Amino acid sequence: MFLTQRLASEAVAAVLAGRNLTDVLARQRQRSPELEPRQRAAIQDIAYTTLRHYGEVDFVLGRLLKRPDTDPAVRALLATGISQLAWGRSAPHAVVDHAVKVATQLNGGYAKGMVNAVLRNFLRQKDALLAAAGQDDKARWNHPAWWVAAMRTAYPQDWQAVLTANNLHPPMSLRVNRRQQQRDTYLASLRAAGMAAEGDGEAGIRLQEPVPVDKLPGFFEGVCSVQDIGAQWAAPLLDVADGMRVLDACCAPGGKTGHLLELAALDLTGLDVDEARLKRVQSNLDRLGLKARLVVGDAAQPAGWWDGQQFDRILADVPCSASGVARRHADIKWLRRPDDFAQFATQQAAMLEALWGCLKPGGKLLYVTCSVFPQENEQHVADFLTRHPDARRLSLLPGMPESGQLLPNERHDGFFYTLLAKD
Numbered sequence: 001m002f003l004t005q006r007l008a009s010e011a012v013a014a015v016l017a018g019r020n021l022t023d024v025l026a027r028q029r030q031r032s033p034e035l036e037p038r039q040r041a042a043i044q045d046i047a048y049t050t051l052r053h054y055g056e057v058d059f060v061l062g063r064l065l066k067r068p069d070t071d072p073a074v075r076a077l078l079a080t081g082i083s084q085l086a087w088g089r090s091a092p093h094a095v096v097d098h099a100v101k102v103a104t105q106l107n108g109g110y111a112k113g114m115v116n117a118v119l120r121n122f123l124r125q126k127d128a129l130l131a132a133a134g135q136d137d138k139a140r141w142n143h144p145a146w147w148v149a150a151m152r153t154a155y156p157q158d159w160q161a162v163l164t165a166n167n168l169h170p171p172m173s174l175r176v177n178r179r180q181q182q183r184d185t186y187l188a189s190l191r192a193a194g195m196a197a198e199g200d201g202e203a204g205i206r207l208q209e210p211v212p213v214d215k216l217p218g219f220f221e222g223v224c225s226v227q228d229i230g231a232q233w234a235a236p237l238l239d240v241a242d243g244m245r246v247l248d249a250c251c252a253p254g255g256k257t258g259h260l261l262e263l264a265a266l267d268l269t270g271l272d273v274d275e276a277r278l279k280r281v282q283s284n285l286d287r288l289g290l291k292a293r294l295v296v297g298d299a300a301q302p303a304g305w306w307d308g309q310q311f312d313r314i315l316a317d318v319p320c321s322a323s324g325v326a327r328r329h330a331d332i333k334w335l336r337r338p339d340d341f342a343q344f345a346t347q348q349a350a351m352l353e354a355l356w357g358c359l360k361p362g363g364k365l366l367y368v369t370c371s372v373f374p375q376e377n378e379q380h381v382a383d384f385l386t387r388h389p390d391a392r393r394l395s396l397l398p399g400m401p402e403s404g405q406l407l408p409n410e411r412h413d414g415f416f417y418t419l420l421a422k423d
């Protein structure tokens with residue numbers, strides 16, 4: 001457990017210094033190939049739990065630490081220790097002993113005594129400290145205070161549900177490849193394999209418990225894909241038919257690309273600026289037995305990749321704050337800054353503007369984000385519509401909110417959808 005605590009606290013320190021948790025964990029695995037699967041799972045679990053509860057952890061540290069300028073590596077070690085003591089299953093004395101052992105290796109071991117004292121203090125005052133945390137916005141909701149305030153303003157009725165959903169474990173959902181099987185046939189084979197699940201939407205299935213993909217019947221033969229139920233609205237909204245020329249403008253890792261190609265025989269171009277991520281699109285399509293033309297390029301600069309022939313359909317699943325999927329990436333809440341939104345909005349507006357020119361008159365463009373911030377969604381689309389008299393907003397599918405804003409809940413993640421037609 002010593003090693004898992006050390007690596008988990010290093011991962012948390014890296015996130016608090018501004019790095020992406022998925023990248024940090026991937027790099028740790030490369031550097032330490034000897035780690036067993038159960039150790040990797042434990043590191044991930046400790047890091048995720050600490051970040052999921054970081055508002056409370058930070059509050060507690062504020063009460064227990066005498067000096068606000070504690071070394072970031074020591075602070076991250078204390079954060080993971082507190083998280084394990086509050087929400088973990090390991091024996092408290094083992095957590096404290098191992099944290100002290102990690103501390104002896106940090107910066108000459110100067111903080112060994114302090115780590116021991118702070119964690120033991122936490123154990124003594126745990127209930128009172130966590131109760132006090134419940135009175136503080138950032139700690140209570142485990143989101144930065146500015147994020148809590150923004151949700152209150154944007155969703156006066158639903159802000160508490162949105163913040164609560166962001167702190168829950170996300171559901172694992174599947175999309176059945178209906179070129180291979182009907183949803184209910186696959187549902188029956190999951191149940192026969194002992195996995196409780198329910199159908200949701202034409203091709204969607206939500207599992208009661210997450211499972212590794214190698215346990216899913218037929219996964220490697222392309223019978224199903226892992227995809228959130230909210231993300232499964234995209235392809236049906238575009239209303240594709242055989243022979244259409246379709247652009248999936250920000251396609252990696254290819255979840256929606258695969259879905260579009262399952263629905264119709266398309267002439268599909270998958271574009272992404274990130275060459276490494278495009279390789280994942282290719283391997284996903286290979287697994288599903290589907291084909292697309294994959295191109296590296298910037299969606300905001302069509303001159304670099306476009307042959308000038310307009311598309312019947314365009315999916316613009318643009319880069320965004322990912323605030324609607326924050327529960328899947330426990331680092332997002334602590335990495336984002338309020339001024340990030342202006343930058344995202346500029347990039348999103350440039351893409352929408354450029355892609356509009358690539359759409360045939362009579363064609364449809366679907367603008368999608370996995371964000372719950374109106375600056376990336378409704379405000380943006382409203383601006384676009386005032387600038388483009390040839391753009392008309394179409395209604396969405398039955399069962400979808402009219403606004404297009406799906407808020408995260410027990411069924412799906414948070415997404416925003418706007419379907420535009422070109423007159």
Ligand SMILES: C[S@@+](CC[C@H](N)C(=O)[O-])C[C@H]1O[C@@H](n2cnc3c(N)ncnc32)[C@H](O)[C@@H]1O
Pocket residue numbers: 249250251252253254255256257271272273274277297298299300317318319320
């Ligand atoms: C939300 S993800 C897309 C998810 C994908 N549509 C799916 O369903 O699996 C956004 C993607 O946009 C890509 N991206 C970012 N900037 C881009 C740009 N300027 N042009 C094209 N793609 C870009 C990112 O590399 C990322 O893969």
